[in-house]
Amino acid sequence: MKRNYMTLIARKHLIFLFVLICISIKGINAQGGKSIKIIWDNWGVPHINEENVADVYYAFGWAQMKAHGNIILESYGKARGRSAEYWDDDKNASSDLLIRKLDIPKRARQWYDVQNEDFKIMISSFVAGINDYSRKHPDQLSDSLKAVLPILNSDPLAQLQMTYHLGVAGFAIQPQASEWKTAGSNAWAIGPSKSETGNAILLTQPHPPWLPDYLFFEAHLKSKDLNIYGIALVGSPIISMGFNENLGWALTYNQADAMDLIELEITDNNYLVEGDWKPLEIEKDSMGIKNKDTIIYESIQVKKSDYGYLIEEKNGKALALRLSGLDRPFIMQQFNEMAKANNLAEFENAMKKLQLPLQNVVYADKEGHIFYLYNGIIPKRAEGSLVDWTKVVPATQYGSHVTEYLSYNELPKFLDPKSGFVANSNNEPWTSTYPYEISPENYPSYISDKPFKYFNYRSARSLKMILNEDKLNFEKIEILQASTYSELADRTLDGLVTYGERSSDTLLVEAATVLKNWDRTLDTSSIGGVLFTNWYRATKGINIFETEFSPQNPLNTPNTLNEEAKMLLLIAARNTIEKYGKLDISWGEVYETNYAGKSIRGGIGLSEIGSFNAGFYTPVDNNKYKLLGGSAFTSVVEFGDKIKSKGLLSYGNASQSNSPFKGDQLRLLIDRKLRNIWFYEDDIENNIFMKEVLEPKFRD
Numbered sequence: 001m002k003r004n005y006m007t008l009i010a011r012k013h014l015i016f017l018f019v020l021i022c023i024s025i026k027g028i029n030a031q032g033g034k035s036i037k038i039i040w041d042n043w044g045v046p047h048i049n050e051e052n053v054a055d056v057y058y059a060f061g062w063a064q065m066k067a068h069g070n071i072i073l074e075s076y077g078k079a080r081g082r083s084a085e086y087w088d089d090d091k092n093a094s095s096d097l098l099i100r101k102l103d104i105p106k107r108a109r110q111w112y113d114v115q116n117e118d119f120k121i122m123i124s125s126f127v128a129g130i131n132d133y134s135r136k137h138p139d140q141l142s143d144s145l146k147a148v149l150p151i152l153n154s155d156p157l158a159q160l161q162m163t164y165h166l167g168v169a170g171f172a173i174q175p176q177a178s179e180w181k182t183a184g185s186n187a188w189a190i191g192p193s194k195s196e197t198g199n200a201i202l203l204t205q206p207h208p209p210w211l212p213d214y215l216f217f218e219a220h221l222k223s224k225d226l227n228i229y230g231i232a233l234v235g236s237p238i239i240s241m242g243f244n245e246n247l248g249w250a251l252t253y254n255q256a257d258a259m260d261l262i263e264l265e266i267t268d269n270n271y272l273v274e275g276d277w278k279p280l281e282i283e284k285d286s287m288g289i290k291n292k293d294t295i296i297y298e299s300i301q302v303k304k305s306d307y308g309y310l311i312e313e314k315n316g317k318a319l320a321l322r323l324s325g326l327d328r329p330f331i332m333q334q335f336n337e338m339a340k341a342n343n344l345a346e347f348e349n350a351m352k353k354l355q356l357p358l359q360n361v362v363y364a365d366k367e368g369h370i371f372y373l374y375n376g377i378i379p380k381r382a383e384g385s386l387v388d389w390t391k392v393v394p395a396t397q398y399g400s401h402v403t404e405y406l407s408y409n410e411l412p413k414f415l416d417p418k419s420g421f422v423a424n425s426n427n428e429p430w431t432s433t434y435p436y437e438i439s440p441e442n443y444p445s446y447i448s449d450k451p452f453k454y455f456n457y458r459s460a461r462s463l464k465m466i467l468n469e470d471k472l473n474f475e476k477i478e479i480l481q482a483s484t485y486s487e488l489a490d491r492t493l494d495g496l497v498t499y500g501e502r503s504s505d506t507l508l509v510e511a512a513t514v515l516k517n518w519d520r521t522l523d524t525s526s527i528g529g530v531l532f533t534n535w536y537r538a539t540k541g542i543n544i545f546e547t548e549f550s551p552q553n554p555l556n557t558p559n560t561l562n563e564e565a566k567m568l569l570l571i572a573a574r575n576t577i578e579k580y581g582k583l584d585i586s587w588g589e590v591y592e593t594n595y596a597g598k599s600i601r602g603g604i605g606l607s608e609i610g611s612f613n614a615g616f617y618t619p620v621d622n623n624k625y626k627l628l629g630g631s632a633f634t635s636v637v638e639f640g641d642k643i644k645s646k647g648l649l650s651y652g653n654a655s656q657s658n659s660p661f662k663g664d665q666l667r668l669l670i671d672r673k674l675r676n677i678w679f680y681e682d683d684i685e686n687n688i689f690m691k692e693v694l695e696p697k698f699r700d
Helices: 010-026 053-079 093-101 104-114 117-136 143-148 155-169 331-340 344-351 457-467 474-480 487-501 506-517 529-538 563-580 666-670 681-685
Strands: 005-007 036-041 046-049 184-190 200-207 216-223 226-233 241-243 247-252 259-267 270-273 276-279 281-291 294-305 308-314 317-323 360-365 370-374 392-394 413-415 421-424 545-547 559-561 591-595 598-601 614-620 624-630 633-639 643-649 688-694
Touching (some): 036 053, 053 093, 053 226, 053 688, 093 104, 093 281, 093 294, 155 226, 155 331, 184 247, 184 360, 184 457, 200 247, 200 474, 241 633, 247 633, 331 344, 344 360, 344 370, 360 421, 360 633, 370 421, 421 457, 474 633, 487 559, 487 563, 529 563, 559 563, 591 666, 598 666
Parallel strands (some): 046 216, 259 392, 591 624
Antiparallel strands (some): 005 294, 036 688, 184 200, 216 226, 226 241, 241 247, 259 270, 270 276, 281 294, 360 370, 370 413, 545 559
16 A cells, blocks of 8 residues: 655644534533432442433443543544554554544444434433543543543444444454454343243353453443443443343344455456446545654545445455445444333334344343344345355355345244243354254355354253253352353263273373363363363364264264274373373363453363353463453343342453452352342442442533
8 A cells, every 4th residue: 555644733633623522512411400320339330320311321421431441542542543643653553444444433423423313412421421531530541542532422433333343243354353263152031931930031141352342331221211231342332231120132143144355356446346347436534653752644545345345455456345234323222222122022123123233132021022033234145155155255256246135024033932942152043942943944045054053062051051951040040151061071071081991001091080080160170171171172173073963963963982082182181291290180270360450260161162151261371371251241130020130240340450340250250150230229229339429511
């Protein structure tokens, strides 16, 4: 890319910021002369109960800044495509360039402009709370991050596009995609026929990376027409998973085709479309890169084709990226309507807006309904499977130019299954209950991959935990959600133990003894999991079973180890001895949770060997591993006459260095415990950490 550098004077940007401040102030509609109250409970969850919705969202913005101010400023700076301009020369330049090439900052402003007036008030009030906190407590924020201030009404929408549309829908192009490949989620909805009390129960457990752009903030928002408890992405004004007094929902990652990479023939800013050359839509932009005290601005071009935005050009070829949902600006409004829904019909009306690019939706309510939806903004294709469309596709391929999407009625879904439950652990819609409710034969192959491709050991363990119980109650689900038991161990351990016991090699005999005595969990003190995991890693790339997977017996196949897989136990044993000096080493001696300035032995399980409560790790020094992500938020909610709920925000509800809530729930995660969720006023009043009274600076 040709680089034209120019240095621009600061006055231009000061004038620009002044105008934006004025715009932000104008949008604030908090009630004049009225203070706003936040009740912080003893887990750092803000409970905000105000009649006026603007007051609720003003306090929500304030609360998020109090808990996560530095993360929010950095995230908004990145979403503007200005992180290299604000903080350093080349470190963030590639991220900024992609944000600019996808036109995210401009689109965010456009999205804000088309919101209805009520929603503009919500967003502008949220932003006002952020800005007022920043003005009143500048000492709580990093000096370098203050360059992002003041926050603009479009910033939460730009962040949404960066984290959700690009980060989640466009997951495959993220630099860390291979490291996060086992990231996922769990969600259960237990219906009355499977529940001991006859009440529906909802389990929510997302497994994202524990990185700043993917952290959750737990909150309770209440106004005259809203009473929602749940989690929002840090920096977002909207609860994305949660419950009210009548219903709740969970989201899990699915395989909806929300992204295409299209290879174009290109020359002189024209691209080939069905034999004809068509000019690209081109807009000029600039990107700043900070170099000491000087900001150098580089001229760039935002190029758009009918296939998507151009993100690379080389040797007469260009790569266009299509992301579902960039033309649907009302995703936050949809989430808000989901939160305000009183019953299934109202919830479905919200879902029918189809603003969310992807994700399974698992639902339960007070009336006893449970519901599953394979949600997505999915292109309607004339041919091809999902695998075909997840590759880089030439523009000449029929169907590469997307003009139509599936309607809500065409998406896989089922209501109140005969099994009495919904269970999804990122597997396909067909396997999200058992016996099956819907069949892949009734849907195009481009909706989901070949049947059972994503029905992995964790998915099977999820179904088996439910099916092993005649009926489930709240307390049993509270125990099951924490399970790190290995489904793969159930299918392989007997063969490995027998092989080792019959060997004349003393090391193999010792390995067999360790595995025989193992409880098959990956809990902190469990001995055997390290050796077993080392064996599993030694088998990567080979087929280990004699009996292949069978759709007729999905919960127990594949099974029966072959000889090649058994022989690798010796390699795993030698490797374990070489690294740790012994075979009988506990999980917590090798796998650790180092987060929020805390170092705790142990962590959670591994999805790849079939743990339900799972995460993913990265190697560190001394042949150890630290937790990188996984079970971030867990809630169990029973919809009876009164809500019964417990939960856990694993890393705590704050990241600011001086907060007592930073990392305060990690020990609960390691100990496999949940804490109470306070939903009713009496419970909240009995568990107050502090009350905070706000006096908004700007009012109409």
